[in-house]
Each structure stands twice: as structure tokens, then as C-alpha cells.
Amino acid sequence: MTIRIERVGSEAAETVLVSVERLLRELGEEGEEAGVRDHAELARVWREEEPRCLALLAIDERGDCVGALTLVETFAIYAGGRHGIINEMYVAPEQRSAGTGARLIAEAAAVGRERGWRRIEVTAPEAPRWSRTRAFYERQGFVFAGPKLKLPLR
Numbered sequence: 185m186t187i188r189i190e191r192v193g194s195e196a197a198e199t200v201l202v203s204v205e206r207l208l209r210e211l212g213e214e215g216e217e218a219g220v221r222d223h224a225e226l227a228r229v230w231r232e233e234e235p236r237c238l239a240l241l242a243i244d245e246r247g248d249c250v251g252a253l254t255l256v257e258t259f260a261i262y263a264g265g266r267h268g269i270i271n272e273m274y275v276a277p278e279q280r281s282a283g284t285g286a287r288l289i290a291e292a293a294a295v296g297r298e299r300g301w302r303r304i305e306v307t308a309p310e311a312p313r314w315s316r317t318r319a320f321y322e323r324q325g326f327v328f329a330g331p332k333l334k335l336p337l338r
Contacts, residue, residue: 186245187284189291193234197227200239203252207274211309240291242275242284251275253288255295255304263303263334268296270306289324289335296337304335 192200201223230237233256242251253273259266270292275285296304306326308318322328326335 194230203274250279267301268304
């Protein structure tokens with residue numbers, strides 16, 4: 185199956201929000217702190233935060249979203265200035281181990297390089313049942329750094 189990765193903004197908020205809600209359901213109790221999400225309000229806030237915030241969508245040949253990654257630009261002295269944070273990433277179960285997640289990460293890294301970031305960070309769930317998730321990020325080049333993983337871009 186052919187998958188394309190698209191960079192999107194708040195105009196695709198509903199598609200991104202549905203994917204993130206799938207992720208949060210899968211996280212179970214680890215995702216419960218998000219509570220009920222007001223899609224209209226989240227889309228409004230996202231519009232205010234553009235272009236600092238964007239999402240990447242994995243779209244299959246039928247036009248269905250089979251993966252999503254949200255990415256935000258931030259600043260920290262410890263990170264050497266501007267850098268990115270992956271806040272959420274979801275890949276549909278049927279697309280896992282098919283390279284879709286790796287393609288989303290590769291596109292996030294391309295965004296970071298274009299914007300001059302020094303790295304991208306991601307926080308992976310700490311529960312033992314998520315060890316495969318942490319291992320996935322490490323296979324993509326992220327380095328374990330305490331509660332966060334980081335992907336050096338230079």
C-alpha cells in the first residue's frame with residue numbers, strides 16, 4: 185500500500201484530533217489526563233499558534249489518514265535554542281511495522297532541518313507495556329535522555 189506524508193496546519197484539525205483521540209484511547213489511563221477535548225476550541229488555538237505548530241499526516245491510497253504526528257517549535261537554552269517537540273504520534277495498528285511511523289519521523293526531521301532546529305524531543309510512555317514504543321524511537325535515532333528522548337539533528 186502506498187502512503188504519502190503531508191504537512192498540514194489547523195485546516196486539518198479535525199483529522200488530526202481524531203487520530204490523537206485514537207492514540208489517547210490506546211494509552212488508556214496514561215492518556216486520561218487530557219479529559220474531554222473541545223475540537224472547535226483546539227482548532228482555534230492551533231490557528232493562533234501557526235506556523236509554530238503543525239502536523240504530519242500519513243495518507244493511504246484511498247485517502248484515509250492512517251497516521252498522524254503533531255510537532256511544535258519551542259525554545260530552550262539547554263537545547264541550544266529553537267528545537268522541536270513531538271507531542272503526539274499515532275499510527276493505525278494495520279500500518280505498524282510497515283514503515284509509516286519511520287516516515288512520519290523522517291518528515292519531522294526534515295521540518296526541523298529546514299527550520300534550523302538542533303534537535304527534536306519526544307516523551308514516550310514509561311510503563312513497561314510501552315517498551316516497544318521507546319525502542320521504535322531509538323531505532324529512529326533518538327537518544328534516551330531521562331524522561332525524554334531526543335533526536336540530534338546536527
